[in-house]
Amino acid sequence: QVQLVESGGGLVQAGGSLRLSCAASGRTFGRYAMGWFRQAPGKEREFVAAFSRSGFSTDYADSVKGRFAISRDNAKSTVYLQMNSLKPEDTAVYYCAAGTVLDYQLRLGNQYDYWGQGTQVTVSS
Numbered sequence: 001q002v003q004l005v006e007s008g009g010g011l012v013q014a015g016g017s018l019r020l021s022c023a024a025s026g027r028t029f030g031r032y033a034m035g036w037f038r039q040a041p042g043k044e045r046e047f048v049a050a051f052s053r054s055g056f057s058t059d060y061a062d063s064v065k066g067r068f069a070i071s072r073d074n075a076k077s078t079v080y081l082q083m084n085s086l087k088p089e090d091t092a093v094y095y096c097a098a099g100t101v102l103d104y105q106l107r108l109g110n111q112y113d114y115w116g117q118g119t120q121v122t123v124s125s
């Protein structure tokens with residue numbers, strides 16, 4: 001069992017930055033693929049970024065590529081999402097997820113086993 005707790009959300013102006021954190025419980029952190037997803041009001045959940053199980057590969061949605069960066073600190077069992085050049089369309093609840101996900105399935109939310117409670121990110125224009 002893995003418990004995930006996100007933090008770092010908030011209100012920021014367009015062009016600003018935020019860093020989200022996802023702290024994971026348990027000593028098996030390094031065995032899981034870690035992903036970030038988001039869901040805006042009235043929209044379906046969408047993939048944002050992910051680390052492969054090996055930790056050597058990352059994947060990003062086209063909409064955030066070049067602006068967001070995912071990183072992980074295995075010693076702290078924490079994964080981060082650095083978000084720069086934020087846009088109003090980035091406004092959403094951001095969720096952290098973990099699972100034994102195959103590399104080619106990193107973008108599929110239904111392949112992840114564990115989810116955090118979410119943290120709200122609001123970008124004002």
